[in-house]
Amino acid sequence: METKAFQKIYTKLTNITKATCTVEAENVGYEEIAIVAGRMAQVVKINGKSVTLQVFGGTENIPTNAEVIFTGTPPTLKVSDDLAGRFFNAYGKPIDGGPEIDGEEREIGGPSVNPVRRRQPSELIATGIAGIDLNNTLVTGQKIPFFADPDQPYNQVMAMVALRAKSDKIILGGMGLTNDDYLYFKNVFDNAGALDRIVSFVSTTENPPVERLLIPDMALTAAEYFAVDKNEKVLVLLTDMTLYADALSIVSNRMDQIPSKDSMPGSLYSDLAKIYEKAVQFPTGGSITIIAVTTLSGGDITHAIPDNTGYITEGQLFLRRDTEIGKVIVDPFRSLSRLKQLVIGKKTREDHPQVMNTAVRLYADAANARTKLENGFDLSEYDERALKFAKEYSDRLLAIDVNIDTEKMLNVGWELFAKYFTPAEVGIKAELVAKYWPKEN
């Protein structure tokens, strides 16, 4: 984005705040990228001739006669097959030391796909994690977040899901990643030999927070290129959307907008929906699946960010540490994939819905038994069995270190039913019991 010949250079700033500066200029558009004293900036407000620019790096040390150059376009990304295997910053510039991408330049942040061009998602994404595949099956074209506490290994789980999912491309949008997390993703993808199908857009904690706002649009523009132009199955990973929303609130505060709940901008729902609604299944086979991370503060799901997210996305996945087995599990009570019914029992074995429901019901019995135990009462013989079942179910199916195919998960389910319960207690359809209940050897 260097200057071109005969380009207008403005040198008279009329106002400077901590994060913005204002200049009198003409023929400028919203969201246009500008360079202020060599720093990246974006148009956030136009009032007549007065144009307010948000300087991503802050306005410290910018003089009133700083050179302001408008690039004439909103942020763009050059798209081509060369994107694969590369790491970029929030402006779509390589940060891995490699050459610039040669390709068609596209504006980021366009509209999402018209519903008439979409198809009902119907293809499942296998992750090998039973807490997901068995209980909360993911589907291509779905948008779903992990609701996680900051201390939970959500980035590890997401990297695992990304590598196991049979997708053609994985786009990582890293917002406010620590350098450790950035290197973790880089190493994991590298070691798996999967770098050639991964494109990463990363803004670490070292970069100005407001830059994060460009990351999802960059990632989704790349995703749209592969899904639309190449008919590929694309998985987009966005971590962490809470930090994205925090950046939104910084901007809106600086622009003197009246804050809404939890000091978030009133437009939070639309801002998030603009991103998540890009998830799509095309009739041609291309698809964009979005798996995001929303970190919670103290597990509070009533906060504006998870609350609004929950209305947009198609379910959520909760991670929880099961102290009984000392592993992190996908919590079956709080997690839900709203699109699972489109595939389970149809793309998977017929007994899937019943095994799923029954196992969770028996797990709930165990939770009640545990309450009883904590209240200091004797357990019935059934309670004892339920607790033993829950422990093994948690260890062999819910834990995130599980990696088996769906049929094996169902078989393990039946094995556990038969080990701890009678067919009457399990209450599954007789036909299925006759077919799948493990026979005594």
Add this chain to the structure above:
Amino acid sequence: MSLLKNILLRGKEAYEQMNILGDDGIPLDYHINYWKSEVVDFVILQQDAFDKIDASTPIERQKELVDKVLEIYHTEFHFESFEEVNPYFKRIINAFKQMNYSHFRSEQYKKYESEIASIVAERKVNNGN
């Protein structure tokens, strides 16, 4: 309808007492009331939307089902101890669920109908004898 709601509320009360006082700290009747409410919950309220037959229940079938469940509710059962209550009602619930998975008034449906009747007969208190 308000009767069904009452059954559920009484079951919930019994369950709360169970959690406060323990299984052996409440009268046997409470256990029975709780499990009768569980029958309503499992058989009428919990519909299996993944099952073609259970997912669509015409009004006539619903009426028959509610009548059967209410019959269970009005039946007086005899138990020696509370430990017998849970497994017994689990059997009733299972038979009802299997019936819900069967085509209305099919052979299979009738089979489970009579299975329910025979389970009920096992512990029914015959007044007047």
